[in-house]
Amino acid sequence: MTTYKSKMVEPIHLPAREERAANLEDAGYNLFNLDADDVFVDLLTDSGTGTMSAEQWAAMIRGDEAYAGSSSFRKLEDAVAEVMGFDHVVPAHQGRGAENVLYGTILEEGDVVLNNTHFDTTRAHVANQGAEAVDCPVPEASEFDSEGEFKGNFSVDEARRVVDEVGAENVPAVILTITNNSAAGQPVSVENTRAVREFCDEIDATFVLDACRFAENAYFVRNREQEFADATVAEVAREQLSYADVAVMSGKKDGLVNIGGFVACRDETLYEHAKQRGILYEGFSTYGGMSGRDIEAMAVGLREAVEEDYIADRVEQVRFLGERMAEQGIPVFQPVGGHAVYLDAGEFLPHIPAEEFPGQALAVEIYREGGVRCVELGSFAFPDSDRPELIRMAVPRRMYHKEHIEHVVETVAAVWDRREEIGGYEVVDEPPMKEIRHFSAELAPLGRV
Known part of the structure; x- marks a missing residue:
């Protein structure tokens, strides 16, 4: 309904x-x-094409357009901390801007990056840094008509095989995309997320969550993973995101806005490096290529996404x-x-x-x-x-x-x-x-x- x-x-x-x-x-x-x-009906993408709520439009009127120290950015920081559990935020004009900030910070030529399945812009940003993008989907991801509940999962077995070939020292980052867009939008379980966390610890890699559809993924987890049957979508989202070191976000999906994105970090050193790159490519660290009104709308949208x-x-x-x-x-x-x-x-x-x-x-x-x-x-x-x-x-x-x-x-x-x-x-x-x-x-x- x-x-x-x-x-x-x-x-x-x-x-x-x-x-x-x-x-x-x-x-x-x-x-x-x-x-x-x-x-007539445009299904090219769900990225930035949705309808904002009355509360989001009201928030846009309140937007603070200050170049530095915008109060709208502080509201976005509060929303990211509350909904996603990250304390440090580097804003960007959209998801691929955030990818440029993050992957330009943590990757260098010759690196290998593992992902459940790289999407097009992610693969391109990895390649743009001179690194190699390797997909590690679970086998059922290619089974078109099977009824697997988490066909978007990351194959740790396949990832270990790749690491044995290239060496752990050459794999600085592992990405988990939720939901797995390139694998038919299939969800990823929290159990699998925990396994990826353990794998990253084994090889000393940064665990990145591509979180642009984190709320949709949490909805599937709540309905399909028994451990979370009595949890709210908001609780599931916080739990799943808690295992990542950093999240890259297109606000044009589960931020429910028409433009905007960010990198969210736990580690202060990584945050400082990403912030400096963000200033270079996106804008000062309290607007990052967005207007204050867009930032304010995304702060509201993040909370609405888990309702x-x-x-x-x-x-x-x-x-x-x-x-x-x-x-x-x-x-x-x-x-x-x-x-x-x-x-x-x-x-x-x-x-x-x-x-x-x-x-x-x-x-x-x-x-x-x-x-x-x-x-x-x-x-x-x-x-x-x-x-x-x-x-x-x-x-x-x-x-x-x-x-x-x-x-x-x-x-x-x-x-x-x-x-x-x-x-x-x-x-x-x-x-x-x-x-x-x-x-x-x-x-x-x-x-x-």
């Missing part, structure tokens, strides 16, 4: 089918290049979308994650080989069919990898209603009915850094089968 009401509305428009076809051609068949006005009614409504809306598509026979990654529904484009379009980007082909056809924008997270977004061919349909927070969700289901079902008509694509222009090519590369169709 939805636990909020609308206080502001924005009209949206579904372009005619021929307009959508022309838009795709103009965009080089890359949905990042579409104008937002040409999208029971909000987080239940959020996760259950995503589950509803996944279940409705699965009922149509559409290959949906199971179980459905917290922020997005992931489709198996390889099974959806088995006649298109990986080198012709079946995921991108599916994403293009979903827009062509119903003006719905989503994103490919397969061989186009992650070249030179053996990742499955996934499509992510990320649902913005507190934004869409049941009618929008039903439109998405009808759109994907219509594409499913004509799936044998769909052909693949080739890349015709791409930037030099392959880890981020999917943001701007252009493609061309190879024809229909």
Whole structure:
């Protein structure tokens, strides 16, 4: 049941089918290049695209725009300490800014970084420091239709194998991403988090939590991990975060804001080093690339993110979308994650080989069919990898209603009915850094089968 009401509305428009076809051609068949006005339901990302609450808008009016010593920043510090348990905060304009601050501080050329699964910007930031990003997902993470409860977990066994090869001295950091975005938004258990903490102690590595969806992860833990059956989501979140040395946060997810992020530290020495890098790249240490009003809104959003009614409504809306598509026979990654529904484009379009980007082909056809924008997270977004061919349909927070969700289901079902008509694509222009090519590369169709 939805636990909020609308206080502001924005009209949206579904372009005619021929307009959508022309838009795709103009965009080089890359949905990042579409104008937002040409999208009817936008599921490209849940990052910074949600709706803020009345309390957050009220907080923005109170924002303190002082360059140094902003009272809004002190409120953010208090919220991070209360909700997440970290005393030191380095603000940044968004998550990738925070990644630049942190990974530029703790990594150097030749390092190896382990993660349950690196997301695109994380992998790029690791590579940008001359380090190597290595994924250590549990085996069930690749099992598309199994019902594992924590398929986002980190494989300590795989991590130990990597450390045996490269040497513990070359692994300065281990990252745990909750929820595991690149593994279909699957949650990570507290038990696994504790195991990663012990592993980091064994190899003397900094334990980093990518916490941008920490509240969604806590909701799954509360519902699936018996130890926490009687805990609140807020209590679970504090417990899980307590094992990390440092957290990197995009406030555009579970901060419930449209911009902003931070690095949160326990160690004062690491904090001081990160703060100096933050001043260089983001801005002074009490604004970090954000306005005071944005900081004030994020302080409110962090607390709202762990409210029971909000987080239940959020996760259950995503589950509803996944279940409705699965009922149509559409290959949906199971179980459905917290922020997005992931489709198996390889099974959806088995006649298109990986080198012709079946995921991108599916994403293009979903827009062509119903003006719905989503994103490919397969061989186009992650070249030179053996990742499955996934499509992510990320649902913005507190934004869409049941009618929008039903439109998405009808759109994907219509594409499913004509799936044998769909052909693949080739890349015709791409930037030099392959880890981020999917943001701007252009493609061309190879024809229909």
